Structure formats: structure tokens, C-alpha cells
Amino acid sequence: MRSTNLVVLACMTNKEVAVMLREVAAAFVIKNENRFRIIAYERAADSIEHQTQSVEELWKEGKIKEIPGIGPNIAQHLGELFTKGKVAHFENEKKGLPKAMFSLLNLPGFGAKKAFKLTRELNIKDSDDPFKKLKEAAQANKIASIEGFGEKSEQDILTSLESFQKKEAKLSRMLLPIAYDIATRVINYLKKSNSVIEIYPLGSLRRMVATVGDIDIAISSNQAEKVIEYFLKFPEVGKIIDKGKETTSVVLKNGVQVDIMVQPEIAFGALLQHFTGSKHHNIALREYALKKDLSLSEHGIKDLKRAKEQKSKEFSNEEVFYNFLGLDWIPPELREDTGEIEAAQKHNLPNLVELSDIKGDLHLHSNYDLKPSHDLGHNSFLEILNKATELKYEYIAFSEHNPKQSGHNISDIIDIIKRRKQTIDKINYSLKSDRVHFFNMMETDILPNGYLALPKQTFEYIDATIISIHSSFDQSSSDMTKRILKALSYSKVKIFGHPTGRLIERREGVNANWFEIFNFCKAKNIALEINANPNRLDLPDMLVREAVKNGNKFVIDTDAHQINEMNLMRFGVSVARRGWLEKNDILNTLPYSEFKKWLLNL
DNA sequence: GCCGTTTTCGGCCCGACTGTTTTCAGTCG
Numbered sequence: 001m002r003s004t005n006l007v008v009l010a011c012m013t014n015k016e017v018a019v020m021l022r023e024v025a026a027a028f029v030i031k032n033e034n035r036f037r038i039i040a041y042e043r044a045a046d047s048i049e050h051q052t053q054s055v056e057e058l059w060k061e062g063k064i065k066e067i068p069g070i071g072p073n074i075a076q077h078l079g080e081l082f083t084k085g086k087v088a089h090f091e092n093e094k095k096g097l098p099k100a101m102f103s104l105l106n107l108p109g110f111g112a113k114k115a116f117k118l119t120r121e122l123n124i125k126d127s128d129d130p131f132k133k134l135k136e137a138a139q140a141n142k143i144a145s146i147e148g149f150g151e152k153s154e155q156d157i158l159t160s161l162e163s164f165q166k167k168e169a170k171l172s173r174m175l176l177p178i179a180y181d182i183a184t185r186v187i188n189y190l191k192k193s194n195s196v197i198e199i200y201p202l203g204s205l206r207r208m209v210a211t212v213g214d215i216d217i218a219i220s221s222n223q224a225e226k227v228i229e230y231f232l233k234f235p236e237v238g239k240i241i242d243k244g245k246e247t248t249s250v251v252l253k254n255g256v257q258v259d260i261m262v263q264p265e266i267a268f269g270a271l272l273q274h275f276t277g278s279k280h281h282n283i284a285l286r287e288y289a290l291k292k293d294l295s296l297s298e299h300g301i302k303d304l305k306r307a308k309e310q311k312s313k314e315f316s317n318e319e320v321f322y323n324f325l326g327l328d329w330i331p332p333e334l335r336e337d338t339g340e341i342e343a344a345q346k347h348n349l350p351n352l353v354e355l356s357d358i359k360g361d362l363h364l365h366s367n368y369d370l371k372p373s374h375d376l377g378h379n380s381f382l383e384i385l386n387k388a389t390e391l392k393y394e395y396i397a398f399s400e401h402n403p404k405q406s407g408h409n410i411s412d413i414i415d416i417i418k419r420r421k422q423t424i425d426k427i428n429y430s431l432k433s434d435r436v437h438f439f440n441m442m443e444t445d446i447l448p449n450g451y452l453a454l455p456k457q458t459f460e461y462i463d464a465t466i467i468s469i470h471s472s473f474d475q476s477s478s479d480m481t482k483r484i485l486k487a488l489s490y491s492k493v494k495i496f497g498h499p500t501g502r503l504i505e506r507r508e509g510v511n512a513n514w515f516e517i518f519n520f521c522k523a524k525n526i527a528l529e530i531n532a533n534p535n536r537l538d539l540p541d542m543l544v545r546e547a548v549k550n551g552n553k554f555v556i557d558t559d560a561h562q563i564n565e566m567n568l569m570r571f572g573v574s575v576a577r578r579g580w581l582e583k584n585d586i587l588n589t590l591p592y593s594e595f596k597k598w599l600l601n602l
Numbered sequence: 603g604c605c606g607t608t609t610t611c612g613g614c615c616c617g618a619c620t621g622t623t624t625t626c627a628g629t630c631g
Binding site for chain 1: 603604605607608613614615616617618620621622623627628629630631
């Protein structure tokens with residue numbers, strides 16, 4: 001089928017839209033606009049940046065106002081942006097302000113006012129390289145003499161330029177499992193100290209976000225200095241950056257920064273809550289508390305009706321902190337201001353799935369060589385089975401990539417799949433009956449035209465197939481949707497593998513009409529995969545949430561190409577938890593007999 | 603400019619830190 005689109009305009013990324021809104025907010029700051037209008041634009045930018053779906057796609061589907069912080073005005077402006085490529089109102093607001101000012105906003109420590117003042121005082125023109133000009137001015141000591149600046153701020157600007165350039169060069173955030181492993185080593189070490197009562201990671205790591213910036217750790221202890229002394233003896237510590245009575249920062253030998261905060265037991269709850277975030281959750285929680293005349297901070301809760309009262313009420317753990325506000329304790333993975341506060345108030349929070357609920361892994365690549373279209377695995381069927389036993393699974397599936405099409409004709413491919421079945425069957429007969437059960441599956445490519453890369457005649461030699469996209473990621477949303485729906489309509493298709501095809505920080509997911517796809521999967525009893533590979537974590541959490549509201553079912557798989565990667569299941573589970581999934585939403589929590597009924601359509 | 607368990611009008615999160623200042627402005631998480 002030929003595309004009817006003669007010109008396919010590239011979609012604007014969410015990041016680009018967010019930058020545009022932040023620039024308007026910065027323009028408002030300079031023009032002394034109403035500060036709540038400024039906040040509104042910044043919130044809208046934040047919110048757009050946190051969407052996993054393309055905002056432009058949401059707009060096309062008429063759903064842009066469903067994004068929190070987007071009201072009638074901004075929605076209208078963005079509509080203009082997506083149709084005309086620019087927004088007259090935005091251009092108007094920025095008119096008369098130097099373009100260079102907006103570039104400088106990217107520097108750490110720079111807000112609208114500092115950026116504007118420096119571009120003006122240093123006479124940096126729009127055509128200049130503003131970073132270079134700024135550096136030259138700082139080096140020539142031209143900044144210290146400007147009113148409101150001094151020697152120190154001049155030095156800080158140089159440092160900030162340096163770190164900005166370094167950051168540009170490398171990945172600024174770690175993939176979740178890397179941060180998780182490092183934090184686990186630190187925590188296990190600290191737990192050996194008698195002075196430590198409780199210990200938790202903080203921030204995006206505790207919330208199990210796909211990428212993590214710094215590793216921050218909170219400790220409850222009544223002997224802060226002892227804990228810090230003990231921590232500094234951790235064998236992996238490379239350099240001590242900062243050391244205080246209750247906090248310390250170090251750089252480990254692997255270059256990762258770790259910050260520690262120690263608080264006495266009695267005040268630990270509020271600290272943990274505050275630094276776990278997210279920012280959006282905390283803002284929403286404080287707004288909620290204000291209506292009860294309560295003011296929240298990392299120190300505790302203040303009653304505003306008793307203004308004389310200086311000290312905050314303290315909380316030893318998070319549960320009493322949330323309960324004091326009339327809320328159930330909210331699991332960290334849900335703290336993103338997407339309805340969790342309301343649910344906690346109504347005692348309506350989901351009973352989230354746990355790693356221990358998982359009874360099998362359906363997406364495993366063995367080293368059985370069927371000349372695949374993509375990577376072969378490293379381990380044999382038996383090695384994978386042994387690993388599955390170690391993980392106490394009831395069942396698994398072998399799901400190699402389909403044989404590549406070039407160099408093979410249809411009968412070659414049928415032959416390969418047939419022989420693979422014979423090999424798998426042989427193992428089945430040779431093993432004792434009280435071991436891990438296994439299925440004979442494939443991971444089949446969805447070709448650009450929506451056909452599968454596996455001929456239908458092979459279907460009698462497999463139990464079921466995962467289908468996934470491994471090429472032509474940049475089709476238009478309508479073409480991509482048609483492609484996926486066509487592929488999903490084959491018999492034997494039971495799992496839609498890593499649906500968006502995203503690679504974290506490397507490749508955006510494909511554009512498609514997810515609601516149409518989710519509906520189709522639901523009707524055909526096809527599971528959406530949550531792929532636990534750290535580079536994928538796909539379906540992304542926000543789409544998981546949409547799909548579960550729609551009534552879809554899921555499987556969580558590791559997509560392991562070697563047996564060690566089968567340990568990554570917990571990160572798939574964390575995506576499921578961030579998507580509000582309960583055990584019942586996930587098919588590979590079912591016992592073998594029931595799972596088999598679903599997979600084989602019995 | 604957004605938004606709704608006091609509200610469709612009248613509110614809008616909190617504190618720390620830093621550097622420049624004599625009481626604060628800007629930025630950050």
C-alpha cells in the first residue's frame with residue numbers, strides 16, 4: 001500500500017515544545033508579567049516534557065487538554081504551532097528580547113533575569129556564539145563589575161559553562177539498573193553499621209524512574225556523625241566532595257556521585273517523603289494540605305491556624321505522615337501527581353504487583369542457530385531452563401528471532417522452524433516432569449507493510465508468537481497504526497513485544513494511535529509486553545497506565561539474550577507498578593495451567 | 603494562564619542556598 005501523504009512533516013518533539021513554552025515564560029519574567037501566568041507556562045512545559053506520548057499526536061487526537069496544566073489558551077497556541085509551525089502570540093511576546101538570552105537559559109544557575117542582564121550588559125548580539133562571548137567576558141573580568149555580580153559569580157559562570165559543555169558530551173542520566181546496583185551496594189554496606197536504623201534511596205531511584213541523575217540516600221539514625229564516618233570508609237569511595245554533620249557527598253571510584261543525608265529517627269518520615277518526590281507529587285500534596293490549613297516541608301507539618309506555633313510536627317515514618325493528612329501511604333512509584341492523592345484519600349490505591357508474583361518469562365533468546373534476523377542469544381535451552389529453575393519460575397518460553405528472509409526462501413524457513421520444534425520436543429521428552437514448563441514461541445518481525453516475517457505455514461510448528469517492530473520506525477502515525485493492526489490480526493499472535501520500539505535516551509518510540517491498538521489487542525486477547533530490558537522499559541509506564549484503564553492485559557518479559565539478563569525482571573515489574581498494575585492485570589502471574597489456556601487459546 | 607471536596611472567581615508550594623547585599627533577589631529541587 002502506498003502512502004497518500006506526499007509530504008510528511010516531522011513531528012515536533014515534546015522537548016522542543018517544552019523549550020518553546022519555557023522561553024515564553026522567560027520572556028514574561030523580563031516583562032514583569034503576572035507571576036502565576038509565568039508559573040502556568042512553566043508547569044505546562046514540565047508537564048509536556050513528562051508525557052511519553054507525542055503531544056502533537058495527542059493534539060491530533062483531540063486530547064491535548066487532557067494533559068494537566070494545558071488549558072484553553074495554551075491548547076489553542078499549540079494548535080497553531082502544529083498547523084502553522086509557529087505561534088504569533090509567542091513571537092510577539094519574545095519580540096524585542098535578544099535571542100542569545102534564550103540560549104543562556106540552558107546554563108546551570110541561569111534563569112531569565114541573569115540571562116537577560118548579561119546579554120544586555122555584555123552587548124551579546126543574536127548573531128554571536130553567546131557561550132563563547134560569555135566565556136571571553138568572564139575571562140577578561142568584565143562580569144565582576146556589573147551590578148549584582150561579583151568575583152565569585154564570575155567564577156561560577158565559568159564553572160557553569162564548563163559543566164554545560166561536559167554534559168552535552170555525555171549521557172547525563174544513568175539507566176535505572178546501574179543506579180540501582182550502585183545504591184544497593186552502598187545500602188548493604190551501611191546496613192552493617194549499628195547506628196543505622198532505617199535506610200532508603202531517594203528521588204527518581206526510589207520511584208524507579210527509567211533514568212536516574214544522582215544517587216541520594218536517606219538514613220534514619222540518632223548518631224549522624226558516626227554514620228558519616230562509617231560511610232566514608234566504604235571501599236568504593238574515591239573522593240570526598242563535602243562533609244557536614246548530617247550530610248556528605250562523595251564521588252565513587254566509578255565516577256558516580258553519592259549524597260547521604262542522616263536524620264534522627266523522630267523526624268525521618270518527613271525527610272524521606274520530601275526527598276522522594278516527585279516534585280509534582282509534592283506540589284500537589286502541599287496544595288491539598290493547604291486546604292486543610294496545613295503546611296508541609298521536609299521538617300514536618302505546620303498548622304497554619306496556630307500561626308504562633310514555630311515548630312513543625314515531626315513524623316518518624318511516611319505512613320504516619322500521609323495518614324495525618326487523611327491519606328493512605330502512597331507507594332513511591334505512584335508519586336507523580338497523576339491521581340494518586342485522590343485515590344489515597346478514597347482508600348482506592350491499587351494493590352501493586354510484586355516481583356514475587358511473576359511466574360514465568362516468555363521472551364528469551366537461546367543460542368539455537370536458526371540464522372535469525374537479529375541477535376542470537378548466548379545460552380542453550382538447557383542453561384536457560386536451569387536459570388528459570390533458580391528463579392523459581394513455573395514456565396518460560398523460547399522466543400528466538402525469526403530466520404532472516406534474505407538468503408532463505410519460504411521452504412527453507414519452514415524447514416528451520418520444523419527442525420527447531422523437533423529439538424525442543426526432544427528436550428521436553430528427555431526431562432523429568434517436575435521441572436519448569438516451557439513453550440515454543442518466536443519473536444517475529446513486523447515488516448514495514450504489516451506482514452509478518454514468518455510464513456503462515458510455520459505456525460503449526462510453534463505455540464504462539466511475540467511480534468515486534470525492528471525496522472522503519474519513522475512511519476507516519478496512520479501508516480504505523482495500519483501496519484501494527486495488520487500484524488496483530490494474524491493467528492498465533494499473543495504478545496505485542498516492546499510496542500513503542502523506544503531506546504531510552506537514544507531513540508524516540510514510534511508514533512501510532514495507541515488507543516486503536518489497545519482496543520484491538522483487548523478484543524483479540526493479545527497481551528501488551530512490558531519489556532524489562534533497561535534500554536527499553538517498553539511499554540513505557542504512562543502508556544501502561546492508559547492501557548490498563550482501557551482494560552488491557554500485559555506480560556512482563558526480560559528479552560534476555562543471556563541468562564544473567566533474566567535477573568532484570570524487577571525493572572519490568574517497576575514499570576508495571578508505575579503504571580498502576582495489579583497482579584491480575586499481568587498474565588504471567590497466572591499459574592501454569594491457566595497461563596497455558598490463555599497462550600494456546602484453549 | 604490554570605483549575606475546582608469551601609471556589610466557574612479567586613486563589614495559586616516550600617525552604618535552602620548563594621552571592622550580593624545591609625534586607626534581598628534569583629535559582630534550584
